[in-house]
Amino acid sequence: MKLADFFQLLKMGNPSKPLIAAALFLGLLETGAGLVVPLLTKNLIDQLSDGGIDWTIIVFLLSAFLFQTVAGGFSFYSMTYVGENIVARLRENLWSRVLDLPVSYFDKHESGETMSRIIQDTNMVKMLVTNHFVAFLSGIVSIVGSVIILLIIDWQITLIMFLSVPLALLAILPLGKIIYKIAMQSQDEMAAFSGHLGRVLHEIRLVKAYNAQPAEEMEGKEEIRRLLRFGLKEAKILAVVSPFMTMLIMLVVVVIIGYGGARVASGAMSPGSLVAIIIYLFQIVMPFSQFASFFTTFQKTMGATERIVEMMKMKGEVGGGKKEIDFGKPLAFHNVSFAYEEGKMALKAVDFTAEPGKTVAFVGPSGGGKTTIFSLIERFYKPTEGMITIGGENIEAFDLHSWRGAIGYVSQESPIISGTIRENICYGIEKPVPEEKVKEAARLANASEFIEKLPQGYDTEVGERGVKLSGGQRQRIAIARALLRDPKLLLLDEATSNLDSESEGLVQEALKNLMKGRTTFIIAHRLSTVVDADTIIVIEDGRVTGQGTHEDLLAAHALYQKLVKQQFKMK
Numbered sequence: 001m002k003l004a005d006f007f008q009l010l011k012m013g014n015p016s017k018p019l020i021a022a023a024l025f026l027g028l029l030e031t032g033a034g035l036v037v038p039l040l041t042k043n044l045i046d047q048l049s050d051g052g053i054d055w056t057i058i059v060f061l062l063s064a065f066l067f068q069t070v071a072g073g074f075s076f077y078s079m080t081y082v083g084e085n086i087v088a089r090l091r092e093n094l095w096s097r098v099l100d101l102p103v104s105y106f107d108k109h110e111s112g113e114t115m116s117r118i119i120q121d122t123n124m125v126k127m128l129v130t131n132h133f134v135a136f137l138s139g140i141v142s143i144v145g146s147v148i149i150l151l152i153i154d155w156q157i158t159l160i161m162f163l164s165v166p167l168a169l170l171a172i173l174p175l176g177k178i179i180y181k182i183a184m185q186s187q188d189e190m191a192a193f194s195g196h197l198g199r200v201l202h203e204i205r206l207v208k209a210y211n212a213q214p215a216e217e218m219e220g221k222e223e224i225r226r227l228l229r230f231g232l233k234e235a236k237i238l239a240v241v242s243p244f245m246t247m248l249i250m251l252v253v254v255v256i257i258g259y260g261g262a263r264v265a266s267g268a269m270s271p272g273s274l275v276a277i278i279i280y281l282f283q284i285v286m287p288f289s290q291f292a293s294f295f296t297t298f299q300k301t302m303g304a305t306e307r308i309v310e311m312m313k314m315k316g317e318v319g320g321g322k323k324e325i326d327f328g329k330p331l332a333f334h335n336v337s338f339a340y341e342e343g344k345m346a347l348k349a350v351d352f353t354a355e356p357g358k359t360v361a362f363v364g365p366s367g368g369g370k371t372t373i374f375s376l377i378e379r380f381y382k383p384t385e386g387m388i389t390i391g392g393e394n395i396e397a398f399d400l401h402s403w404r405g406a407i408g409y410v411s412q413e414s415p416i417i418s419g420t421i422r423e424n425i426c427y428g429i430e431k432p433v434p435e436e437k438v439k440e441a442a443r444l445a446n447a448s449e450f451i452e453k454l455p456q457g458y459d460t461e462v463g464e465r466g467v468k469l470s471g472g473q474r475q476r477i478a479i480a481r482a483l484l485r486d487p488k489l490l491l492l493d494e495a496t497s498n499l500d501s502e503s504e505g506l507v508q509e510a511l512k513n514l515m516k517g518r519t520t521f522i523i524a525h526r527l528s529t530v531v532d533a534d535t536i537i538v539i540e541d542g543r544v545t546g547q548g549t550h551e552d553l554l555a556a557h558a559l560y561q562k563l564v565k566q567q568f569k570m571k
């Protein structure tokens with residue numbers, strides 16, 4: 001099952017078959033040359049002890065070494081080439097897959113987890129292909145070849161050697177299983193640890209502001225100690241296995257040299273044979289030690305394969321049809337219900353109509369479902385029941401790319417990506433944008449003044465590694481970004497609620513420019529910003545409990561009256 005999946009993945013990487021064949025062939029040649037070397041050594045020694053020397057043997061021996069080295073190098077490069085290409089294709093595939101996954105996926109999975117699939121799990125596949133595949137096959141050839149030649153040279157000594165095999169297996173098999181289990185656990189622990197470090201470092205200001213360093217230090221120390229314990233457990237087992245294996249090998253060598261030496265002395269065996277036997281012994285032992293790591297990598301790769309395939313199978317966002325969207329028609333929610341998680345309704349039978357070019361405002365207690373309405377309009381999620389239409393047509397019928405392209409979203413926490421101010425304003429626009437257009441958008445967004453004061457103007461780096469922008473500045477960049485796309489629908493989610501009154505004035509003005517002539521949905525904490533809306537909709541606990549103009553609601557809606565009263569008292 002998993003193995004089939006693994007080959008499926010390899011196929012997806014579209015590896016070059018001739019190259020794999022070449023790598024295998026060269027790998028086998030390398031091993032073959034390795035098998036010839038002891039035989040040549042044997043002849044050389046036997047000739048030397050007979051007093052003569054045939055130079056052709058030395059030439060052969062040197063050629064065999066050279067051949068082994070060159071074939072090994074080419075084989076390694078070809079296999080690495082194949083492996084690297086497979087991992088690159090897999091990563092390309094996964095990355096476009098991940099970007100296409102619906103928002104609900106990202107609600108459920110930590111970004112660290114997704115990252116480790118793209119980076120680490122694909123790397124496991126490469127490791128198996130590059131470092132272990134050829135080594136495993138040539139290891140088997142080396143062992144089988146050595147054993148056959150040994151049996152021909154001296155079957156008695158070969159049998160003595162074989163006596164040690166069951167002993168070695170007796171020690172390796174059970175302990176190997178334990179080591180494998182520990183390796184798996186410590187891998188999980190390592191993933192958890194790095195995830196935790198990432199979260200703490202990301203929120204370092206919170207950590208410091210709330211004096212949480214000691215607590216975080218403790219927690220980190222505990223995780224580090226757990227990792228230490230796993231490391232030591234593994235070391236304990238290795239401390240038994242490794243010396244045992246060394247001892248076993250030494251024992252075999254001693255027995256062979258002792259027994260073989262006696263046979264050489266009695267003339268039953270040539271000294272060259274004895275040397276060859278010892279070299280073959282090592283050619284059997286060395287691949288064995290590689291097998292252990294092959295099987296561990298193999299198991300890990302099967303785990304990684306399972307995770308990669310699981311991700312490949314996930315459904316991406318549905319693109320919708322190619323129908324032309326008519327934003328001149330009203331957008332309406334028809335009894336829309338929605339649940340993020342089963343059984344917990346965030347929206348219940350929401351029903352409203354927004355006329356084109358008008359402004360619809362949403363007010364109500366936080367957690368009521370206002371942002372959820374925006375997410376549904378953006379088609380981040382699909383309604384659980386009911387539907388959203390424009391001009392009577394279900395919005396799912398339109399191409400997702402064009403749909404989102406027609407929406408401008410400005411939220412409370414306007415995201416800034418790493419890059420220049422210009423890149424931030426032009427974010428997501430595929431064609432190059434003329435300079436005047438960028439400047440015009442910034443001017444209408446009330447942002448050009450502060451941008452031009454920055455050291456490099458529009459080329460100033462902002463975001464994680466650049467200049468930190470204030471809340472109001474970020475907001476105005478976001479508005480410029482929205483303006484540049486010339487959206488048909490505007491979604492403003494508490495776009496001014498985080499700002500001081502001076503920035504708020506600037507942002508309000510910018511928003512007015514942005515809203516001109518567009519259908520606008522606005523969520524506002526401050527009622528002063530929504531009193532002019534054409535329709536105000538009150539959302540409480542996922543339901544629409546009132547809609548109308550400010551005057552309508554002030555006359556008839558209890559919660560709205562209360563909100564108005566509270567805000568007037570505050571001022």
Ligand code: ADP
Nearest residue numbers: 107340341346365366367368369370371372373
């Ligand atoms: P508002 O914007 O009115 O404050 P939201 O639409 O953000 O309210 O949230 C409505 C309800 O949905 C809340 O109970 C909130 O906890 C829940 N919710 C919001 N986003 C998610 C999410 N991504 N996953 C699960 N529940 C969510």
Ligand code: MG
Nearest residue numbers: 370371372493
């Ligand atoms: Mg909200």
